[in-house]
Amino acid sequence: MFSRSEPGLPISAALHLGLLAAMLFTFSHAPKFEDALETVAVDVVSDSQINEVSKGEKSAKIAPPAVRAEKAHKVETRPEPPTHEAKRDVSAPPPQAKPAPEPNPDEAPQRAAQAAPPPPSRPKPVQAAAESEPDDAEVVKPKPPTRPNVETAKTPAPPEKPKERPRLNIDDISKLLDQKPKGAAGAPKPKSGDERAPKSKFNAAAIDNLLSHEAPQQRGSTANERVQLASLGATNATGAHLTPSMEARINQYINDHYQPCWAEGLSMGRQTYKPQVLFHLTRDGALEGAPKLETHGGTAVEQARDAQALQAVRRCSPMKIPPEFLPYYEQAWHEIFIEFKDRDQD
Amino acid sequence: MSAPYARRHALKLMAAAALSPALPASAGKLIVVQGGAFQPINVAVAPFVGDENARLATSVIVNNFKRSVFLNPIDSTSLGPNAAPPDAVPNLDAFRALNAQYVVTGRAQRSGGGQAQIAFRLFDATTGQQAAGTQFTTDAASARRLAHLVSDAVFTRITGEKGFFDSRVVFVDESGPKNQRRKRLAVMDQDGANVHYLTRGDELVVTPRFSPSTQDVTYMAMAGEGDPKVFVLNVESGEREPLGDFPGMAFAPRFSPDGSKVVMSLSEGSETNLYSLDLNSRRRARLTDTAAIDTAPCYSPDGSKIVFESDRGGSQQIYVMSAHGGDAKRVSFGGGRYSTPVWSPKGDYIAFTKQGSGTFAIGVMKTDGSGERILTEGFHNEGPTWAPNGLFLMFFRDAGGGGGPRIYMVDVFGRSETQVPTPGFASDPAWGPLQE
Numbered sequence: 001m002f003s004r005s006e007p008g009l010p011i012s013a014a015l016h017l018g019l020l021a022a023m024l025f026t027f028s029h030a031p032k033f034e035d036a037l038e039t040v041a042v043d044v045v046s047d048s049q050i051n052e053v054s055k056g057e058k059s060a061k062i063a064p065p066a067v068r069a070e071k072a073h074k075v076e077t078r079p080e081p082p083t084h085e086a087k088r089d090v091s092a093p094p095p096q097a098k099p100a101p102e103p104n105p106d107e108a109p110q111r112a113a114q115a116a117p118p119p120p121s122r123p124k125p126v127q128a129a130a131e132s133e134p135d136d137a138e139v140v141k142p143k144p145p146t147r148p149n150v151e152t153a154k155t156p157a158p159p160e161k162p163k164e165r166p167r168l169n170i171d172d173i174s175k176l177l178d179q180k181p182k183g184a185a186g187a188p189k190p191k192s193g194d195e196r197a198p199k200s201k202f203n204a205a206a207i208d209n210l211l212s213h214e215a216p217q218q219r220g221s222t223a224n225e226r227v228q229l230a231s232l233g234a235t236n237a238t239g240a241h242l243t244p245s246m247e248a249r250i251n252q253y254i255n256d257h258y259q260p261c262w263a264e265g266l267s268m269g270r271q272t273y274k275p276q277v278l279f280h281l282t283r284d285g286a287l288e289g290a291p292k293l294e295t296h297g298g299t300a301v302e303q304a305r306d307a308q309a310l311q312a313v314r315r316c317s318p319m320k321i322p323p324e325f326l327p328y329y330e331q332a333w334h335e336i337f338i339e340f341k342d343r344d345q346d
Numbered sequence: 347m348s349a350p351y352a353r354r355h356a357l358k359l360m361a362a363a364a365l366s367p368a369l370p371a372s373a374g375k376l377i378v379v380q381g382g383a384f385q386p387i388n389v390a391v392a393p394f395v396g397d398e399n400a401r402l403a404t405s406v407i408v409n410n411f412k413r414s415v416f417l418n419p420i421d422s423t424s425l426g427p428n429a430a431p432p433d434a435v436p437n438l439d440a441f442r443a444l445n446a447q448y449v450v451t452g453r454a455q456r457s458g459g460g461q462a463q464i465a466f467r468l469f470d471a472t473t474g475q476q477a478a479g480t481q482f483t484t485d486a487a488s489a490r491r492l493a494h495l496v497s498d499a500v501f502t503r504i505t506g507e508k509g510f511f512d513s514r515v516v517f518v519d520e521s522g523p524k525n526q527r528r529k530r531l532a533v534m535d536q537d538g539a540n541v542h543y544l545t546r547g548d549e550l551v552v553t554p555r556f557s558p559s560t561q562d563v564t565y566m567a568m569a570g571e572g573d574p575k576v577f578v579l580n581v582e583s584g585e586r587e588p589l590g591d592f593p594g595m596a597f598a599p600r601f602s603p604d605g606s607k608v609v610m611s612l613s614e615g616s617e618t619n620l621y622s623l624d625l626n627s628r629r630r631a632r633l634t635d636t637a638a639i640d641t642a643p644c645y646s647p648d649g650s651k652i653v654f655e656s657d658r659g660g661s662q663q664i665y666v667m668s669a670h671g672g673d674a675k676r677v678s679f680g681g682g683r684y685s686t687p688v689w690s691p692k693g694d695y696i697a698f699t700k701q702g703s704g705t706f707a708i709g710v711m712k713t714d715g716s717g718e719r720i721l722t723e724g725f726h727n728e729g730p731t732w733a734p735n736g737l738f739l740m741f742f743r744d745a746g747g748g749g750g751p752r753i754y755m756v757d758v759f760g761r762s763e764t765q766v767p768t769p770g771f772a773s774d775p776a777w778g779p780l781q782e
Contacts, residue, residue: 086482086483086484087482087483087495089479089480090465090466090467090480090481091479092467092475092476092479093434093476094434094435095474247375251377254377255380259379259380259382260382262381262382263381264381264382264383264384264385276376299506300506300507301505301506302506304503304504305506308387310472311447311472312379314472314473315447315472336377337375337376337377338377339377339378341378341381342380345380
């Protein structure tokens with residue numbers, strides 16, 4: 001490997017390795033970046049507050065018997081008692097057709113005559129909410145409508161799962177470096193300057209390919225080829241390194257963007273439920289697929305908050321990603337996970 | 347250290363360093379978005395289609411939402427009549443351009459049998475999905491109630507909270523000169539419509555209270571020079587009966603949550619104590635026994651406790667005790683005098699009147715007395731009453747001078763206050779339960 005007549009390559013390799021070792025030594029002793037501190041809001045709660053009575057309503061079931069004295073005063077007018085009304089669900093109508101282009105004013109009357117509203121869908125069976133109808137009321141059953149031509153919306157294709165990054169096999173790299181030329185085992189070390197000495201098998205390009213997870217390529221190595229080192233702070237093939245301070249800036253930007261679309265709840269500080277939404281953005285900041293709820297409320301109020309959280313994401317879309325943040329798209333913008341909460345929630 | 351070993355070790359360190367920037371630094375990291383200022387939810391109410399009931403329904407629903415504070419009705423008439431047909435998905439692009447978050451469409455008309463019928467659909471403007479849809483049918487005379495039912499359904503679907511629109515309020519209607527006021531019991535819809543009078547006005551009537559379970563109202567009446575007495579009046583039939591024959595004055599009555607009892611104040615000599623009366627057995631139970639004036643009792647919604655006003659500590663303050671009586675715990679500690687406490691239907695807050703520094707304030711506090719917040723202040727505010735959903739209060743205000751009292755409505759956040767229209771002067775409102 002070493003040739004006294006051609007010391008350039010071994011000296012170069014030694015210097016590079018020395019530089020690498022020095023850098024690694026230096027960085028291994030470099031002070032760690034401090035983790036971004038997360039502030040936690042703290043409310044001091046007294047024992048009495050913890051013991052606060054929170055009772056639910058009890059519907060009044062028992063009514064006193066109608067023991068009435070003689071009728072006292074005649075009143076001028078008496079309000080009608082609340083009647084029991086029939087109640088039934090109304091199904092969703094067919095989806096609206098694509099809007100037609102702006103009509104020519106001259107053609108508008110003809111278009112209006114030709115256009116027909118989509119027929120209503122078949123109603124569900126009537127579910128009476130309470131007692132029977134008054135005897136003198138005629139129950140009118142609607143005519144069964146014709147079944148509309150309902151176009152069911154195609155469900156969007158699920159987003160492709162990101163390809164798994166291949167695991168980096170340290171041993172493979174090590175083996176590459178340890179590869180000895182065939183027939184070299186047991187052979188005497190060539191003397192420096194011996195042109196017949198086999199050239200070094202130190203394949204910098206193969207190592208680089210392993211580190212960048214690319215398929216190995218056939219290319220020759222030269223003495224001048226440098227090994228591309230991945231070091232802290234340097235650009236690599238997947239994007240810029242996301243420092244905690246940059247991450248905090250991005251998170252604040254996202255918070256400022258979606259907050260105006262998040263309506264404060266009606267909880268008066270009693271609500272503990274915080275809906276969480278996961279969604280994806282394209283590089284243009286548009287929604288990629290539908291936002292997804294990661295929490296699922298159990299009560300009507302919690303489910304309403306879920307709906308409001310999804311609405312907040314949709315209403316505040318698209319979100320333009322500032323150019324200075326685009327290098328961090330993969331790390332911080334493609335997938336966003338938000339928890340929505342009220343001002344007075346912990 | 348041999349060269350191969352050194353290379354292997356160096357590469358392991360290098361590879362470890364190379365791996366770290368390749369992983370997303372924020373994968374799975376939660377961003378917390380905390381709510382800013384309050385904003386109501388924008389709801390576009392497209393004009394209902396149908397006969398004259400349709401115009402009435404649209405205006406009632408829009409007015410309800412205006413008064414709801416939490417829903418903001420958006421005027422969509424500029425979009426034209428075809429933007430929201432009742433049986434199809436509306437033109438959501440046009441409604442989104444108006445910043446609508448939800449769209450209500452519907453139809454209201456008389457059915458073939460002469461009944462009033464209303465059907466509505468609620469659409470999420472961001473997705474185009476139908477969020478709710480119901481059809482109601484009732485007698486023609488109750489057509490207005492259908493609009494309130496739609497309002498409640500929409501309010502509940504959007505906020506998750508119970509509505510309050512399909513409810514009534516009993517109050518004291520006042521007319522005539524101030525020194526000779528004629529006071530009559532009256533009942534109206536919560537928006538001020540459909541006023542009906544329950545008494546003639548030939549006796550003084552105060553503090554009416556709705557039963558939570560029946561169509562009964564309890565109130566105090568005083569005829570001529572006699573002692574005030576408590577009565578129960580049935581709103582449907584107009585029949586009334588006195589509650590017991592007590593020596594002394596009986597006043598400030600209120601039903602228990604199950605409607606089986608009435609709690610009230612009874613004055614005997616210099617003492618005024620609280621009693622409960624079982625409406626079935628007519629058995630009377632004494633709840634307090636002090637030399638003070640205990641009055642304005644109100645049950646908690648589960649019926650286990652009673653909040654009331656007492657001057658046993660030297661000034662009017664609010665106390666809470668078991669519904670069976672016994673020791674009472676003071677819960678009001680702010681500066682001033684506290685009176686007319688009422689327990690929220692949700693059970694979480696007590697509303698009150700607070701007097702001090704020449705003003706009368708309406709406020710709420712938690713049931714242990716903490717978290718006191720004033721919702722409105724002025725001269726002279728008094729007598730809060732809770733909406734069925736525990737999110738609104740009505741009270742009456744007498745600004746003084748030659749005029750008279752009026753009824754107002756305020757939300758529990760104190761964001762919005764509106765006057766409730768009444769035929770004349772009005773006081774002592776008492777909000778009844780939802781009519782369903």
